[in-house]
Amino acid sequence: EAQVTQNPRYLITVTGKKLTVTCSQNMNHEYMSWYRQDPGLGLRQIYYSMNVEVTDKGDVPEGYKVSRKEKRNFPLILESPSPNQTSLYFCASSFGQGRPSTRYNEQFFGPGTRLTVL
């Protein structure tokens, strides 16, 4: 089944304790992205990657790191989490960007990771 998976789905942690949220897709997609969702603020893009070893900042990259060493994986790293990073996080992937005349820009989203930083 074509899908985007995220782990863990739920995480409660403490300030300053490094954590990684994994994201994996099995659709051979070039483009992957991370979002956070907060009440009243909607979905905001954190980082995105157009292909292996290529990553770029989105709207709210501060406090986050990403890496894209393999096409299928795009982990989100919080080196020193803080309470203001408590949020619902989504990973997404698509075939490729820059060619929205087809459905290459159709993003497939993972189920979400609910993170609480105490």
Place this chain on the structure above:
Amino acid sequence: DAKTTQPTSMDCAEGRAANLPCNHSTISGNEYVYWYRQIHSQGPQYIIHGLKNNETNEMASLIITEDRKSSTLILPHATLRDTAVYYCIVIPRLTGNQFYFGTGTSLTVIP
């Protein structure tokens, strides 16, 4: 990138057409209009997209005004399962890498 403006919330009677408006008055000629929806706290789901022509698929229809400054997503026969937040976003054709979802329209389908 062009920003979009959507009503915060809307109601629609079950079985009737739901018409969700979106204003994107600063859209440029090379930007597409995309619609996604998010049911409860699940991951958003792609619905439809278009450039300047009206589009229809199995989920919805997209009507884009001639000046491209606004669009309407139409769910022809709304069901309770269409209750969701609907996002209208614009994406540049050649550098369509960043997505600005905003807060969308919360559609409630009423029995």
